[in-house]
Amino acid sequence: MCGIVGIVSSQPVNQQVYDALLLLQHRGQDSTGIATADGSTLHLQKANGQVREAYRTRDMRNLVGTTGLGHVRYATKGNAFNEQEAQPFYVNAPYGIILVHNGNLTNTPQLTDELFRIDRRHLNTTSDTELLVNVLANELQDQVSGLDLNPEQVFTAIERVHNRVEGSYAAIALIAGHGLLAFRDPFGIRPLVLGRRQTGLVGDEWIVASESLVLESAGYELVRDVAPGEAIFITPDGEMFSKQCARAPVLIPCSFEYVYLARPDSIMNGISVYEARLRLGDKLADTIAKYTPMGDIDVVMPIPDSSRPAAMQVAQKLGVEYREGFYKNRYVGRTFIMPGQAERKKSVKQKLNAMSSEFKGKNILIVDDSIVRGTTSKEIVQMAREAGANKVTFTSAAPPVRFPHVYGINMPTRAELVAHGRKIPEIAMEMGADALIYQEVADMQAAIIAGSEVNSLEMSCFTGDYISGNITPAYLDWLEQTQLS
Numbered sequence: 001m002c003g004i005v006g007i008v009s010s011q012p013v014n015q016q017v018y019d020a021l022l023l024l025q026h027r028g029q030d031s032t033g034i035a036t037a038d039g040s041t042l043h044l045q046k047a048n049g050q051v052r053e054a055y056r057t058r059d060m061r062n063l064v065g066t067t068g069l070g071h072v073r074y075a076t077k078g079n080a081f082n083e084q085e086a087q088p089f090y091v092n093a094p095y096g097i098i099l100v101h102n103g104n105l106t107n108t109p110q111l112t113d114e115l116f117r118i119d120r121r122h123l124n125t126t127s128d129t130e131l132l133v134n135v136l137a138n139e140l141q142d143q144v145s146g147l148d149l150n151p152e153q154v155f156t157a158i159e160r161v162h163n164r165v166e167g168s169y170a171a172i173a174l175i176a177g178h179g180l181l182a183f184r185d186p187f188g189i190r191p192l193v194l195g196r197r198q199t200g201l202v203g204d205e206w207i208v209a210s211e212s213l214v215l216e217s218a219g220y221e222l223v224r225d226v227a228p229g230e231a232i233f234i235t236p237d238g239e240m241f242s243k244q245c246a247r248a249p250v251l252i253p254c255s256f257e258y259v260y261l262a263r264p265d266s267i268m269n270g271i272s273v274y275e276a277r278l279r280l281g282d283k284l285a286d287t288i289a290k291y292t293p294m295g296d297i298d299v300v301m302p303i304p305d306s307s308r309p310a311a312m313q314v315a316q317k318l319g320v321e322y323r324e325g326f327y328k329n330r331y332v333g334r335t336f337i338m339p340g341q342a343e344r345k346k347s348v349k350q351k352l353n354a355m356s357s358e359f360k361g362k363n364i365l366i367v368d369d370s371i372v373r374g375t376t377s378k379e380i381v382q383m384a385r386e387a388g389a390n391k392v393t394f395t396s397a398a399p400p401v402r403f404p405h406v407y408g409i410n411m412p413t414r415a416e417l418v419a420h421g422r423k424i425p426e427i428a429m430e431m432g433a434d435a436l437i438y439q440e441v442a443d444m445q446a447a448i449i450a451g452s453e454v455n456s457l458e459m460s461c462f463t464g465d466y467i468s469g470n471i472t473p474a475y476l477d478w479l480e481q482t483q484l485s
C-alpha cells in the first residue's frame, strides 16, 4: 500500500501536496515523489527516502503550478531501492501523462508482453506502475485525434484500462494541459476518497487521496469515496466530471487496511478505521474468554502502535488492567513496511523496549493487530521473558496470515509467513509464547464491516480465496520466484 494524493487548487499546489504526503507517510517509507502541472508544462521531483528528507527548498520551488499529485512508496513489485521506480511515472504521449499508483497488478507478465509486442512501448523498469501508465497512455492515444481532450474520451480510455489490467489500482494522473484524472479498480481494493473546498473566488478546489485524514487536515470536506471502477476527471479550473467505467463493479476493499495499514483517524468506504479496530478488540476478547481462564491474566498490553485500540478494548471487555510495558522509539518507522528482513528484524529491537517493572512476575496478555512474518512477535516474547514475565499469552486481532497477498501488500512468499503450513500450537512454539490466540476470520469480517454498506472484504491472505480469477498456483509460484528485490 502506498499513499497517493492529487489536488486541483486555485493556489500554488506544491506545499499542499507535500503536507498531504507527510500525513500519508505511514503508507510508504521507501521513496516519494511530487509532480505539478503549470499549464502544459509538467514538473517532477522524486527521490528515495521519506518525505522530510527527500525534498530540498530548491526542489519545492521548481514544482510550479496549481494542479499536482504526490506519492509515498511501499514497494510491492520491482525494486524497492531503485530511484527509477520511485513514483510518479511519466510518459510523454499523448499530451504528457504523470501517474501515481497504490496497488499491485496481477497480470504483469501478460501486460509486459502486450505492451512490447502489440503496442510497441518501451518499458525501462520492472515496476507494475510503469505498466499501468503505459496502458493508460496507449488507450488514451487511441481515443484522441486532435489536440482537444474531452471527459468522455478519458472515460472510454479508463473502460479499456479496466478491461486490460488485473489486480488492485487506485491511481491519479496529471494530463498536461487538461486536468487531473483519478480512478479505482472495479473491486475498490485500495482506498481513494474525494474532497472539496469552496474558495468563494473561482471554481471549487478538489482533492483525491488515499485516506480521509488528509482532507480533514487541509480543510476539505469529505465528499465521498471514489466508487470501485469509477473515474473522476477534474479540469484545471475546478470543473469535475465522473463516470462509472467498469462493467460489473463490486466493492470488496482490503481487510488489511483496517487491521494495520490505514491511520485510525481515517474513514474509508464509510467505515471508521478506529472504530473497526475497537470492534476487532471486542471480538478478540470474546475468543480469548473462550480459551483462557480469567484468573490467568494479570495485565493486557498492546504492541505500539497499531494494536492500541484493539488492546484497550480487549482489556475493558475482559475487565483486566491495561498497561503499556513496551516503550516505543518514535524515530523508528513502521517495521513491517521496511524492505528486507534483516532491516525489519534490527528495527524491531531499536523500536521497542520492555520496561521490566511492568513485567516482573506477571502473566501478560499481549495484543498485536496482526502477526505476519512473526518478526515482531518473536522479539516481543523474548523481551517480555527477559523483562521477567511469568506467562506470556500472545493474541492477534487478525486471523493467521497463511497465504501470499497479491493486491498491494508485500508478502508474496508462502515460506516467509510464520503461520503458513503451521497449526496454532506450532506457531506458538515458533514464537516462544505459552499460548497463542488469533481472531476468527468471520469475526474479523463482522467487526470491520459492522453497520456499513460494505458486504464483503478482500481477505485472501487469511483464507487463500483470491477475488480475481487469475491467481492460480502457477501464478503464486511465479510470484515467489520473481519477488521484490
Ligand SMILES: O=P(O)(O)OC[C@H]1O[C@H](OP(=O)(O)OP(=O)(O)O)[C@H](O)[C@@H]1O
Residues within 6 Å of the ligand: 260, 303, 304, 305, 306, 307, 333, 334, 335, 336, 337, 368, 369, 370, 371, 372, 373, 374, 375, 376, 377
Ligand atoms: O509479524 P510481523 O511480520 O512482524 O508483522 C506484524 C507487525 O508489524 C506491524 O507493526 P509496525 O512496526 O510495522 O507498525 P506499527 O508501529 O504501526 O504497529 C504490525 O502492527 C505488527 O506489529
Ligand SMILES: NC(=O)CC[C@H](N)C(=O)O
Residues within 6 Å of the ligand: 001, 002, 073, 074, 075, 076, 077, 078, 085, 087, 101, 102, 103, 104, 105, 127, 128, 129, 408, 409
Ligand atoms: N504499495 C503500493 O501500492 C505499491 C505500488 C507499486 N506496486 C510499486 O511497487 O511501486
Ligand SMILES: [Mg+2]
Residues within 6 Å of the ligand: 303, 304, 305, 306, 307, 369, 376
Ligand atoms: Mg505493530
